[in-house]
Amino acid sequence: MVELTVCIGTSCHLRGATKVIKTFQHLITSNKLEKNISLKGAFCMGQCSGKKVRVSVNSNVFETSPEEAEGFFLKEVLNTAG
């Protein structure tokens, strides 16, 4: 099970966290990955970049944006989900 967490703190929210979550939800559902990936929101991870949205995959922290969310998912999340 992959723990996919999107920061919904103020800074990340302003950078499009809601759109990132919607993209991830769509990709999880359309790829039938509900049993492999647990998608959660988190309050500020203490690593606001001011430019992008903080996302963690298991314990690894990354940053992404609404535009990059699908590519990020395919590269970092699907690889981890196997």
Ligand code: FES
């Ligand atoms: S608001 Fe997302 S890391 Fe601070």
